Amino acid sequence: MVFSDRAFLFLFLPVAILTILALSRVRLRLISITLLSLGFYFYSSGLLILTLIFCLIVSFVGGIVVEFDKRKWVLSLFLILIFLPLLYFKYAFFVAQSFGVPSDSQIGSLLRVVLPAGISFFTFQAVAYLVDVYRGELRADRSLLRYGAYLSFFPQLIAGPIVRYKDVHEDFEANHESVDRFTEGVVRFIHGLLKKLLIADSAGRIADACFGLAGDDVTFAAAWAGALAYTIQIYFDFSGYSDMAIGLGKMFGIKFPENFRAPYESRSITEFWRRWHISLSNWFRDYLYIPLGGNRSTQMRVYVNLMLVFAATGIWHGAAWTFVIWGLYHGAFILMERFLFGSSARRFSSEWVRFAYLLPVVMVGWVIFRADSLRQAGEFIVAMLVPFSSEAWTMPDAVWVAATPGSILMLLIGCTVLFKKTDRPVGVFLEGVLKSSLGFWLVFAYSALGMAVVSIIALSSNFSPFLYFQF
Numbered sequence: 001m002v003f004s005d006r007a008f009l010f011l012f013l014p015v016a017i018l019t020i021l022a023l024s025r026v027r028l029r030l031i032s033i034t035l036l037s038l039g040f041y042f043y044s045s046g047l048l049i050l051t052l053i054f055c056l057i058v059s060f061v062g063g064i065v066v067e068f069d070k071r072k073w074v075l076s077l078f079l080i081l082i083f084l085p086l087l088y089f090k091y092a093f094f095v096a097q098s099f100g101v102p103s104d105s106q107i108g109s110l111l112r113v114v115l116p117a118g119i120s121f122f123t124f125q126a127v128a129y130l131v132d133v134y135r136g137e138l139r140a141d142r143s144l145l146r147y148g149a150y151l152s153f154f155p156q157l158i159a160g161p162i163v164r165y166k167d168v169h170e171d172f173e174a175n176h177e178s179v180d181r182f183t184e185g186v187v188r189f190i191h192g193l194l195k196k197l198l199i200a201d202s203a204g205r206i207a208d209a210c211f212g213l214a215g216d217d218v219t220f221a222a223a224w225a226g227a228l229a230y231t232i233q234i235y236f237d238f239s240g241y242s243d244m245a246i247g248l249g250k251m252f253g254i255k256f257p258e259n260f261r262a263p264y265e266s267r268s269i270t271e272f273w274r275r276w277h278i279s280l281s282n283w284f285r286d287y288l289y290i291p292l293g294g295n296r297s298t299q300m301r302v303y304v305n306l307m308l309v310f311a312a313t314g315i316w317h318g319a320a321w322t323f324v325i326w327g328l329y330h331g332a333f334i335l336m337e338r339f340l341f342g343s344s345a346r347r348f349s350s351e352w353v354r355f356a357y358l359l360p361v362v363m364v365g366w367v368i369f370r371a372d373s374l375r376q377a378g379e380f381i382v383a384m385l386v387p388f389s390s391e392a393w394t395m396p397d398a399v400w401v402a403a404t405p406g407s408i409l410m411l412l413i414g415c416t417v418l419f420k421k422t423d424r425p426v427g428v429f430l431e432g433v434l435k436s437s438l439g440f441w442l443v444f445a446y447s448a449l450g451m452a453v454v455s456i457i458a459l460s461s462n463f464s465p466f467l468y469f470q471f
Contacts, residue, residue: 002466003189003244004197006458012040016154020252021182026174030149033252037152041117044158048116051085056151058082059126063133063140063147075134079127086123089115094319118158120316122151124283129165131287138166146172155248159241159466161259161279168254176253184431185250187443190450191427192243196466197457200237202410203229209402211370215379220392222399223383227363230370232414235264237467238277243427260425264417266358267348268341269333280316284309306338307331317369322377326368333361359418 002008016036023029042049062078093103093111101108129147132138141147147165150172156163170176210218210226242259249256263276273281292305307328314327364381371377386392395403430446433439 003241003248004193004454004458007043009454009458012036012043017251021177024175027145029175030145030172033149034145034152037149037154037157040154041152041157045117048114051089051116051119052122052152052157054085055082055122055126056148057144059130059151060141060144060147062130064142066130066134067140070134075130078130082123082126082130085116086119089113089119091315091319121160121162122157124162124280125151125164128162128283128287132164132166138169141165141169153249153254155245155252155254156256159238159245160277161242161245161256162283163256163279167257171254176255178253180434181250181253181255183434185247185252187247187430187434187447188250188427189244189247190447190454191430192240192245192247193454194450195236195240195243197454199410199414200233200240202407203233203236203414205402205404205407206399206411207233207370209399211372211376211380213396213398215376217396217398218379218383219394219396220383220387220389221395223367223380225395225399225403226370226380227367227384228415229411230366231264231359231363232411232417234366234369234467235260235417236414239425241466243425246427258425258428262417262420262425264359264362265354265420267350267353268337268358269330269361270337271348272358272362273330273334280313284313288312303335303338306334310334321374322368322371325374325377326365329365329368 019032019036020029023032038049038052041052058078058081062075062082066075066078088111093108093113096108096111097103101111103109103112129138129151133140146169150163150165150168153163207226207229210222210229213222239260246256246258257279259277259279261275261278263272266272266275289305289309292308293301294305295302297305310327310331311324312327313330314323314325317323317326364384367380367384368374368377371380430443433443
């Protein structure tokens with residue numbers, strides 16, 4: 001089940017809102033959140049819900065044990081148990097293939113399994129909880145119901161953001177619903193839905209057509225069109241989901257952290273990763289980079305730590321060499337910026353740096369990320385570098401079929417994020433506008449019109465899954 005699905009919009013969500021908001025007692029509220037969330041996950045993944053339940057129980061028990069016994073091997077034991085399902089479901093088949101195990105062999109068939117939805121997200125949340133307890137930054141929760149409501153909470157369960165228990169546990173311990181917070185949540189949710197259904201899906205049709213071309217058909221124009229379309233698609237798809245998750249959280253009295261802060265406004269790759277998928281970047285900083293030594297080591301060791309972090313960032317996104325290379329690609333630019341400019345790379349202010357350096361580098365990176373194989377990525381990148389061949393500026397018919405006037409219009413609207421000069425997300429801006437009487441009615445009209453558009457699209461077409469559901 002996805003947030004743009006008819007079953008979610010017109011059945012699950014109304015039932016969830018009425019059920020949770022009608023219950024004033026904290027315990028009943030937590031029970032309803034847990035049951036609804038588990039039902040949401042079962043609808044999405046069936047019996048693979050057992051992976052979530054296993055992760056929940058192990059991390060809950062582990063937190064209590066680690067709080068009393070802070071020996072590293074005890075923490076390591078529980079961390080291994082938490083990571084085991086992720087390693088098996090997501091990476092075992094990839095590792096086997098890398099060592100030449102045929103996919104149709106007995107071992108290959110055993111390892112080729114369906115990936116539980118959102119396993120990377122709830123695994124990382126459980127790990128963060130356990131490590132925070134070990135470090136003394138958080139008391140282990142003694143209520144399985146409260147901790148279970150947190151780890152299974154459906155708005156961010158499948159595609160984030162990665163929410164740490166120490167940041168939201170107070171919201172799960174008492175009711176924090178209010179009319180203002182609920183209203184902000186509704187506006188943020190509808191805004192995210194519009195980003196997904198109008199812009200991301202329109203750009204996605206063009207991107208799919210470009211990346212569906214055979215190698216010989218990829219021209220200079222088609223390669224850059226595909227790169228641009230996917231650059232817009234992945235931002236509006238994932239930031240749209242984050243807006244919806246944040247909005248749903250507010251509707252139920254839970255405040256999630258922002259996950260995006262105008263990443264294409266960045267002037268360097270260093271700055272980009274402070275603005276893109278913020279919850280993941282912060283997770284790797286606090287639970288991998290700093291434990292490896294962070295900036296406290298020699299310069300060479302710092303470079304090694306950074307490359308390890310970005311290799312892990314790549315493989316977190318998927319079990320394929322394209323993701324690994326994408327992570328290392330970004331890590332290499334981070335190292336280059338650190339070596340040449342030091343901390344000043346975070347403070348580049350000139351617009352030409354963004355258009356001449358940051359955006360082209362990011363777009364080439366998205367080609368590697370989106371490609372089905374390293375070979376296809378190579379074909380696209382080569383085509384992007386050859387503007388003077390005889391057919392460089394021709395666009396294949398398959399792309400023109402996908403590039404309808406409506407899709408092109410939505411793509412152009414999406415491209416405004418490449419040129420705007422504010423790092424304040426539109427969703428946050430809309431929440432702020434609600435505080436004035438005139439602003440309230442303007443945002444109300446925007447939300448009402450948006451919900452009408454969303455309803456028409458949802459009822460008249462098949463939904464498309466969010467890109468980050470596969471991670």
